[in-house]
Amino acid sequence: DSGVTQTPKHLITATGQRVTLRCSPRSGDLSVYWYQQSLDQGLQFLIQYYNGEERAKGNILERFSAQQFPDLHSELNLSSLELGDSALYFCASSFTEGANEKLFFGSGTQLSVL
Amino acid sequence: AQKITQTQPGMFVQEKEAVTLDCTYDTSDPSYGLFWYKQPSSGEMIFLIYQGSYDQQNATEGRYSLNFQKARKSANLVISASQLGDSAMYFCAMREGQTGANNLFFGTGTRLTVIP
Numbered sequence: 600d601s602g603v604t605q606t607p608k609h610l611i612t613a614t615g616q617r618v619t620l621r622c623s624p625r626s627g628d629l630s631v632y633w634y635q636q637s638l639d640q641g642l643q644f645l646i647q648y649y650n651g652e653e654r655a656k657g658n659i660l661e662r663f664s665a666q667q668f669p670d671l672h673s674e675l676n677l678s679s680l681e682l683g684d685s686a687l688y689f690c691a692s693s694f695t696e697g698a699n700e701k702l703f704f705g706s707g708t709q710l711s712v713l
Numbered sequence: 714a715q716k717i718t719q720t721q722p723g724m725f726v727q728e729k730e731a732v733t734l735d736c737t738y739d740t741s742d743p744s745y746g747l748f749w750y751k752q753p754s755s756g757e758m759i760f761l762i763y764q765g766s767y768d769q770q771n772a773t774e775g776r777y778s779l780n781f782q783k784a785r786k787s788a789n790l791v792i793s794a795s796q797l798g799d800s801a802m803y804f805c806a807m808r809e810g811q812t813g814a815n816n817l818f819f820g821t822g823t824r825l826t827v828i829p
Binding site: 632647657691700 | 748756
């Protein structure tokens with residue numbers, strides 16, 4: 600158990616809908632990362648927060664947004680969903696941001712858009 | 714250019730034998746970290762081992778060791794005494810210290826199958 604909690608584990612929804620994925624980082628970790636894993640794109644970095652502030656953006660669509668709350672949990676909001684958004688979404692956390700900081704991943708949320 | 718390259722889409726190994734999973738990386742940042750993760754069929758990403766660019770010795774964690782060859786920019790994972798539970802996808806990843814500390818770049822992965 601990595602200590603990172605993601606809910607829900609599975610999500611099935613329809614095109615055009617909006618969903619929210621939730622992540623609780625490991626106790627004491629200040630940095631939260633969101634990744635998308637799909638068969639054709641592999642593991643893609645979406646966005647990172649550190650202590651409530653957005654720190655870096657990767658290949659995140661404008662239809663997607665995220666935030667980190669004062670208690671350090673994070674939410675990833677996906678709207679106007681398309682079939683191609685079906686993927687495994689991971690949250691990861693680390694204590695700080697240095698190159699030697701290990702990222703610990705949650706179990707992921709499997710999103711299926713029908 | 715790809716930052717992380719894993720050239721072996723699939724590997725087979727006999728139970729109790731050792732196996733090496735290849736990983737090469739590309740960066741001009743002198744400070745970086747190299748990571749290996751395991752993803753079993755259940756989907757979770759499990760951290761295995763870490764190697765820092767300034768580390769003098771190869772990292773080891775139980776049956777896992779990292780063969781770090783800095784000049785060749787390679788960071789191969791060696792799994793000794795393979796077990797059936799080692800069957801999974803294995804991802805090599807890199808985090809740059811100065812130019813990209815916020816992101817972990819992943820390779821495309823190697824699917825390891827352990828044969829009884």
